[in-house]
Amino acid sequence: MRVQKMDWGYIEWMEPENAMEGNEASLHVGKVYIDPGKTMLPHVHYEEQFVYVLEGRGTGYINGKPQKFEPGAIFYMPAGCTHEFVNQGESPVIHLMASSPVSIDPDNLIDKAGADSVETQHRLYAAIEAVRPQFLKVNMSFVIRGASGQVMIKSSSFPTFCEKTCGILKTNACPCLKQATGGGETSENTFVCPYGWTIFQVPILWEEQLLGYIQGGYIRQSHGRFAGDRGESPAQPQVVEGAASINREAYASVASENGFDTPDSSAFGLLQLLRKVARALRNFCEYDQSRRELLEKEKSLSHSLDTQRLLEDHLRTTEHTVTNLKINNHFLFNTLNSMAAMALESGGMSLYQSIIDLSKMLRYSVRIQNSQVPLRMEMDYLKAYLKLQRLRYPEDLTFTIQMEEEAGDGAVPFNFLQPIVENAFTHGFSGQKEKRLEIRALKKEPQEGEARGRLWVSIRNSGPPVTREQSHAIRMQMQSGNSHGLSMVYEKLRAAYGDAFWTEILPGDKEGMCFTIRMPFVPADEEPDECGTGIGDR
């Protein structure tokens, strides 16, 4: 049986000595003797305590409420409660005490829900924040320091002595905060500050990495296991630098007035708690790591799911469009047929011809949009379009289409010229009465180092000469990607040729604008099918 001397009396511990050294300490039982007139200063129980009073009388304050201590009285004090005792009698108060260190589930210390809102990079900060809400309940003094000793967070309460003497809450000047954290070692460290307070340092380790230390305890022991003067104990605390100059005896008495002389069980309970907190922080890091990885995976999965959903939507819309087109086409062309017959009946030959031209255009545009066609077909389409435009401007519009025979065989994106010509009508002619269009296409032989020849297509319109701002604006519009008119042309050219094409917008010889496109010459299939692929796949 071991006796621990205290300020206020002593404790006879009722189990073999080595029971306290294991890390998995659980129950401590002892007989507590409190000398007459002595006071147990207010302190926090970090362990559950069960007290059975054997002899003597006094008043105890449990969580601030006075309790009468007399023989036979039984008290249960939960972990975290404050306790104070005065022996007002003339004989010692003797009570049985059984205490069990707080079992805090380190996992419970982690506020996992809150962890999701944590954005800090530094793992330790993140872990501290996650664990902090639980600290407040436990009501102990601690400091968490980083791996190089810097103070990261302090608890909100410290022993009154520390607050008064070192201003520990407001500054970091206290020697305990300067105490080296073992120089990067990853083992526990217990020391006594110059003023006689025992402080534990527990490292926070994660994946072989030292994240920091949690430093706590701030207890006073005159003769405990962790007190500064026990030479044989394995947990021999170091004495802080500069301590030699301090008169420990003098301070010991000062401290004794200001700090509860802590029984070993309490001290041990505290150390256990600190270890558990360190473990909780480590667990958080592990948890956070997995959480991050999971989040990343979820993100990329949901991204690809989103993309897939978008594609499916597009596909469905396209399918609907195509189906709708098919249904309506029948109706459309039969109606046009009837209209053509009516035109002939009433002698309207030009009306008849216009209906035929319109049908040609419509038939052409019914193709699936990203197919490729021989340039020849594209030009036929343009011709039909322009003939219809001539209905609107019978005297004013003249156009010529000159295409080299060979050029007609080149594969080009479907419907890439009409928007350019249309642009001439909406902007190029600028309301001028006379409208002239010149469309040319030719094939150039391959040059040095080129495998294929080139296709040159130019569209020239009359009108006011195009200015630099205007041609710049047109170019911007083409590259805007807003899927309208000219930008569709650009997108189609890109999809078909990648970067191997070239467009130029210049003022014409004396007037208007000349739009030139140069692209690789790829021979087209004889019969373009209804769902073509990009050019250059062949």
Next chain:
Amino acid sequence: MIKTIICDDEPATRNIISHFLEGENLPLEIAGYAQDGREAVRLIRELDPRLVFLDINMPGLNGFQVIEEIAGTSEAKIIIMTAFASFQNAQQALRLGVCDILPKPIDFEQLRTAITRAVGWNFTSNETVNLMLEYIHAHYREGMGLEDLARVTYSTENHLSRLFKKYMDTTILSYVHELRIEEACSLLKSRKCDIQEAAYQVGYGSLNNFYKYFKRYTGQTPAQFLDQSAL
């Protein structure tokens, strides 16, 4: 005149084709008009036309079914018409041996081309000349002369010669010889018969004449032609 029937449930097609027949002097004669598949089959069997315009989408039997029904019993050339030509339609038409496909609304140029292909020879805008051409194409393999043509067209030989020259830019006889030699070439090329057989087939009684005209229109002797086509 080529006997023709038009099968379409909508009158527009018939009106358009009739309009062009009259206006452009196409050598067709509209003998009947069907508005559904069953009637089409009946008319074809009854009238035995040389040319049939057939809409794909008709009530009763559709165009393809009509073709299958009359297979074997009719030699008519078929031109099908459709509002919306899909690849499937085209493929099926091809397999059924259809002569041509016309998209609606009927375009005159396309109509002309289809008829020319169906008829087999280039017709003109003159009825008499067309009559002559029809006869020539039907009988050039036999011995035939101007007097036959005059008989058929109720005209004089002189008149016919002049008319033909005007529209065809060649004399009747030249045209006939050309036709014959053309066919001879294709016969020789396909190895269907030897030189003598070929000459006989295309309507030359004497080999000498055959050689003469062959040389004139191809620049080679039949033997040389044969050799060359073997390469």
